[in-house]
Amino acid sequence: MFCPHCGQPTLRHYQQHEYYCACGFRFFHNAAAAVAAIIQLQDTILVTRRARAPGQGQLDFPGGFVDPGETLEQALCRELNEELALCIAPEQLIWFGSQANVYPFAGVTYSTCDAYFRVVLQELPPLHNEAEISEHLWLSPAALSADDFAFESSKRALQRLLSLLAADVGAGGTTKTAV
Structure with missing residues (x-):
């Protein structure tokens, strides 16, 4: 080289x-920094279907890479606006955790550290899919399967979310409660 x-x-x-x-x-x-949002509206979770490789046709949480000079929160707010025309204030973001990941693109596999945030919405926002997303779906937790997700980090974040939601429901709460 x-x-x-x-x-x-x-x-x-x-x-x-x-x-x-x-x-x-x-x-x-x-590792490159990336961000993703787990967006909850009542008893549903917003997921997107990837329109491009890697993982074309598979589910993902909306998000993307952090640009130089951005905080994780700024990057996620920008990505949500770019991908879905969804305007979220940084104060709405609730830290959920991070996952190590790999992102294969154009013959190069990049190591990433994916930071996940939760967002709890009170009403259905108007959304518009950007070119990287073929569709967005509001699904119940029961309809979500890790096998349908493009990346290992998203699969692990989903599994953690489902465990926390199940524990919340088992304790007498509802999935409307912020985890």
Whole structure:
């Protein structure tokens, strides 16, 4: 590989995520930050169907990559607006957790750290699908299966959500309660 510092084809893999060049330049290929929203309206969860690879045709939670200079909250609010024309204030975001993930794209597999937030809505918002989404669906928790989701991180986040909702219902609550 070519070194971005000296331009020579001497950049070599050194250890897990580190590359080293004969000129002394060190390059770190770290995980990219991504965000996703678990949006709840009464007894339903908003999921999207991916219109593009990776995972074309499979379900996902709306979200995307964090741009340089953005906080996780800013990135998620931007992504929701871009993908669904949904305007969410950062104050509406409830931290849900993070998951390690991989994102294969154009022959390169990127390591990501996916940050999940919950959003509890009181009324059905108008939504518009952007080109990356073929459709959006409001589904009951019982209709959601991890097997239908594109990414391992989303599958794990869904499993955690379903466990928390089941525990909430089992304790006499309803799925309307913020987890």
